[in-house]
Amino acid sequence: MDNRPIGVYDSGIGGLTVFSKLVKLLPNENYLYFGDTENIPYGTKSREELLTITHKIMNFFKEQNVKAVVMACNTTSAVAYDTLKEDYDFTLYPVIQTACKVIADMDEKKIGTLSTEATANSHAYKKQLQKYNPALEVFEHGCSGKWVEMVENHSQNKKENEPILREHLNVVLEQNVDKIILGCTHYPYLRSLLTDFAGKDIFIDPAEYFVYYIAQDLKNNDKLANKKEYEPKFFVSSNPEKFKNSSEIFYKLEELPILIKR
Ligand code: DGL
Secondary structure, three states, rough: OOOOEEEEEHHHHHHHHHHHHHHHHHOOEEEEEEEEOOOOOOOOOOOOHHHHHHHHHHHHHOOOOEEEEEEOOHHHHOOOHHHHHOOOOEEEEHHHHHHHHHHOOOOOOEEEEEOOHHHHHHHHHHHHHHOOOOEEEEEEOOOOHHHHHHHHHHOOOHHHHHHHHHHHHHHHOOOOEEEEEOOOOOHHHHHHHHHOOOOOHHHOHHHHHHHHHHHHHHHHHOOOOOOOOOOOEEEOOOHHHHHHHHHHOOOOOOOOOOOEEO
């Protein structure tokens, strides 16, 4: 049993897709969520920039004495995880590396991914999926930063966004893939528009497998908490009001203070 907190982070509200599932599955845990609103978007940043950013976030969580950090951010899981995984003595759960263990076993022949440019350029999805299933064909596509912007600006359901969504989605659909991984934590919020152009069953949200893995792993290592000591604590690096407003349809924050941490 371990009642120390679990840290969860992303560049903004995207990681709340993971966070909200985790809270439902493990309600006794103590959570700290960090939204790096000052540095968003991550998807267009260089490897060096992403390493600096991720180290800073990990050091913050280290100061908070966490037992684990959930890297609810595909871009830093893709680009920074391998470099920093040995640097910390708490457990790191990177979304791509964790979810691919399950997705690779799903008996599909060809999988497409939609992600940020940085994630696509790293080929992390292809490498991880083929590590567990070498026969699997993988087609990766990096989307415009506008996809993340739409969600952060709370305009994810606006019809005017359709052309930019369709343009990128079509690139992957033309490859005749069996499934499409929404490989950026912001994208599940775009699902209702995306399903206007593709069957809803084609999309995979890695968070669904990710949170079950985390729960099982904490249990196996006797690290589950037995007592919720406080409500989740939220930190952002800038603009707490915007974070609160855009997050409201995904996670109810109105009762909770949002603290600034730079
Ligand atoms: N939501 C993040 C991811 O999963 C990063 C989005 C961004 O800031 O570009 O990759």
